Amino acid sequence: MPRKSEEVFSDFRITIGGKEQRDLVNDLIRVEVEDSVDCPSMFNLTLADGEGSWLDSPLLNPEIGGDIKIYLGYADEDLNPVHPLITGKIVALNPSFPMEGVQTLAVQGYDHSFFLQKTHSIEKSMALNGQDLSVLVSRIAQANRLIPKVDNAGIQYSNVIFGDIGESDYSFIKKIADMVGFEFFVRDKMLYFKAPGYSNTAGTLSWGVDIYSMNFRMSTARAAKKAKVLAFNCDDQKIYKSEKDKGKFKFFDGIYASKYLNASEFHSEIQEKNSILSCQKDADVLGGALIDKANNSFVEGSCEISGDPKIKAGLSIKIEGAGRRLSGKYYIKSARHSIGKGGYLLNLDLMSMVTQKVSNKIIR
Helix, strand or coil: CCCCHHHCCEEEEEEECCEECHHHHHCEEEEEEEEECCCCCEEEEEEECCCCCCCCCHHHCCCCCCCEEEEEEECCCCCCCCCCCEEEEEEEEEEECCCCCCCEEEEEEEECCHHHHHCCCHHHHCCCCCCEHHHHHHHHHHHCCCEEEECCCCCECCHHHHCCCCCCHHHHHHHHHHHHCCEEEEECCEEEEECCCCCCEEEEEEECCCEEEEEEEECCCCCCCEEEEEEECCCCCCEEEEEECCCCCCCCCCHHHHHHHHHCCCCCEEEEEEEECCCHHHHHHHHHHHHHHHHCCCEEEEEEEECCCCCCCCCEEEEECCHHHHCEEEEEEEEEEEEECCEEEEEEEEEECCCCCCCCCCCC
16 A cells, blocks of 8 residues: 655665665665566666766666666565566766756666567577477576576467567567567566466555546457457468457456447457467467457556555556546556655556456446
């Protein structure tokens, strides 16, 4: 449960190369960490730099030196030295020289998934035909000195399908994660390739109590009753067809999505044609992932609460006080933690979890 940030002073720690950076912390004006399961997580530090000493400091050389680790919390709590909010590298320095006021330096960086956009390990591991794609994801992680934490993808590897020359490691893993409805992200040098953690809850938030502000959008624009896949195997010349009206993963609050999908006069469906896959099972997996992705966007929203380092992207949260239509469980797509003049605040990007069951019951 988030606490009121004004109850006690917020606190933070920063280490670079394993060494505590107290001088840097003393000059911090603002720190922001955006944790995400959709794209590389990032951080932004704003420093008072009146004499330009931080701009010229070798400690902040982009992509050189040890990892930077950022810990956020409160002064009356022990900031967890084991699990930082982000571990990454500095990639950019943005100094500001205003006509009036304090000279500042913005220090920006990303977690280790960002650097997979610059590496190409796939071509070194091509002898994997017939094995699950998770084997290749593990090898890519190890090639980049990351610890693999991977689930079975349910789709086999084929050179014909996945052997794109010049494709980055990040693009490749992201592509297959989208195909099977998985998440792919890196935390503290561990690469996760897994099913969404819909059942891992971060607690309950109530409007007017825990939530300062919130916004939602309910839309059937991308919702669908069915997904159709037409795939071809170049090796055995077989055609595979799949039709799915249920997603791959369990759902929580799908009752309203079911109402609108069933009551709709339109026979909405998604079609994926001309895919190259290995077998019928792969086509079925792709169909389930497509329907998941479409219907998870039925309700999207955001809210601002007091900061809590335990609330991260990849967890679910229950929202109360948003009315019968919108109250319920949501999945956290990204969590933006910030400490500045307003204390420790947390902004959450949310999506509904309505992927699995289409009920015949219509609520009036």
